Amino acid sequence: MFNILQKTFNTGIVTTAYPRTPVEVPANFRGRPSFDFEKWTDARAAAEVCPTAAIALHDSPDARKVTVDYGLCVFCGLCAEASSDQAVRITREFELAATDRGNLVLTAEYTLNADGTHRQLRKVHRGLRSIDAGVEDAGKAARMKIQQLLGRSLAIREVDAGSCNGCELEIIALNNPVYDIERFGIHFVASPRHADMLLATGPVTRNMELALLKTYRAMPEPKVVVAAGACGISGGIFGENYASLGGVDKVVPVDVYIPGCPPRPQALLHGILLAVGRLRERSFDKHVG
């Protein structure tokens, strides 16, 4: 007993200060790929190797529209390896949660040379620009907001709608002493009837469709839904097929999307705190509605 206490005192506090202070991720961590559209001379190689068609090309004889969808991206890094012009690189950015699915999509339009390489960038739309409205503030104020809104802790019901369990491993880490989600007054519950937030993962297999829907319907108002991971957003590597529906929003309305494969615990925390903000809006709407 004394040894355990001594070890605890020697270890000290291990809980991360995120989001109050920025987090250091490992040097080899793969975050979102970033695209330098001005520098990009040819998107074909990257699109060809992308396993989830997150990079899609729409070619006409002398023009090309390139679409990059972070909701489909599994952060594999193949596009960066395939781009000889160094226009694509893997960053260590992970705070990508968005309240609008469209914010995860970037587009660029080019005129083309005869050999299919890019001649000139005509137009670019950087959806990610509007992501992340002050999550640090959200983190600081989350506990207070939750108390004000609910008068108690925020309860999350997690549903694995056919995931590989990669996302679940990261979600479980939210409860460990390092990430300690309970410091915000947020905890996981077993019953949807006690839940304010539905956190769903997986491409939504057809076998899990009804379970997901019933869970959502069993939750009291106000409630928010968070889709975690590439599969939860778009079906990811599985996409839409005979066995999977291709994302949580095919079944229930989603308030926050958290990209990643899987999203690391801080990325989940970032998205959950954004969703707390949505709960506030919903609650307010309900009040004045």
Ligand code: SF4
């Ligand atoms: S990092 Fe994303 S965009 Fe690039 S190849 Fe992999 S899945 Fe496609």
